[in-house]
Amino acid sequence: MYDDILIPTDGSDVAETAVDHAIDLAETYDATVHTLYVVDVDALDVSLGTEQVQRIKQGQFEEMNELRTVAVEATGDVVDRGEARGLEVLEEGRRRPGSASLPAGIAGRFKRSTEQPRHSTPTPDDPPHSG
Amino acid sequence: MYDDILIPTDGSDVAEAAIDHAIDIAETYDATLHALYVIDIDAIDVSLGTEQVQRLREGHFEEMDDLQTRATEATESVAEQAADDLEVIEAIEAGQPHRAIRDYVDEHGIDAVVMGSAGRGGVRRALLGSVAERTVRSVTAPVMVVDAREE
Numbered sequence: 629m630y631d632d633i634l635i636p637t638d639g640s641d642v643a644e645t646a647v648d649h650a651i652d653l654a655e656t657y658d659a660t661v662h663t664l665y666v667v668d669v670d671a672l673d674v675s676l677g678t679e680q681v682q683r684i685k686q687g688q689f690e691e692m693n694e695l696r697t698v699a700v701e702a703t704g705d706v707v708d709r710g711e712a713r714g715l716e717v718l719e720e721g722r723r724r725p726g727s728a729s730l731p732a733g734i735a736g737r738f739k740r741s742t743e744q745p746r747h748s749t750p751t752p753d754d755p756p757h758s759g
Numbered sequence: 760m761y762d763d764i765l766i767p768t769d770g771s772d773v774a775e776a777a778i779d780h781a782i783d784i785a786e787t788y789d790a791t792l793h794a795l796y797v798i799d800i801d802a803i804d805v806s807l808g809t810e811q812v813q814r815l816r817e818g819h820f821e822e823m824d825d826l827q828t829r830a831t832e833a834t835e836s837v838a839e840q841a842a843d844d845l846e847v848i849e850a851i852e853a854g855q856p857h858r859a860i861r862d863y864v865d866e867h868g869i870d871a872v873v874m875g876s877a878g879r880g881g882v883r884r885a886l887l888g889s890v891a892e893r894t895v896r897s898v899t900a901p902v903m904v905v906d907a908r909e910e
Contacts, residue, residue: 629779629780629783629784629787646901648760649760649901652760656760656787656788657787
């Protein structure tokens with residue numbers, strides 16, 4: 629009944645609470661886990677310049693190392709925990725957030741995003757995050 | 760992870776839309792499925808006398824045939840759709856739906872709730888809210904909300 633399960637995470641304890649459930653469901657249903665970090669454009673507006681916000685809206689997070697670190701740590705944790713249980717986990721952490729003014733929800737953002745999912749397999753030489 | 764799954768139902772199409780999901784999860788996890796009908800006391804206050812409302816609050820539905828029939832039909836519908844090897848417990852409570860659901864979850868050790876929602880948006884949501892939304896806020900167990908919006 630469930631082939632693809634989405635676990636949105638910002639790396640907070642609140643988000644982490646749901647990871648156990650998502651992973652258990654995915655394992656039980658033999659489903660693929662998608663983990664998504666959404667860069668909240670509204671929350672960033674104040675501290676960033678227009679140009680940077682514009683870049684984020686276009687999905688260009690490459691040069692923003694802090695932002696990337698937070699996102700990759702959040703989704704990387706889900707990857708670690710999922711793959712420890714033998715699950716396929718797709719990281720969707722570098723996707724373009726939807727238009728902030730539309731309450732389209734995560735599913736909407738998910739559908740609108742343009743990049744292909746990246747299948748991440750952590751290796752000893754290249755851990756997805758240090759935490 | 761889930762031994763007891765609750766599906767609250769009022770017999771409406773919106774509630775029925777969640778039955779497939781609740782049954783599938785209960786079967787997959789080899790769990791017991793609880794089907795709960797809540798007699799919404801606020802919604803019937805107007806048409807009933809004080810004495811009858813009091814009786815409902817105390818859980819005496821025996822002589823109220825209409826209510827009893829409606830409630831039983833709703834919970835039986837869940838039991839009928841489930842496979843024979845799935846244990847289904849039918850329950851009827853009275854109160855405010857989200858509170859009665861919360862109390863049932865606490866009292867029966869429910870591990871997850873699966874329920875339908877009409878997916879109200881905009882003004883209707885602001886005015887009415889939804890039982891599903893209130894349940895999500897009141898219950899500490901995970902709640903899966905099945906969108907039963909008509910396309």
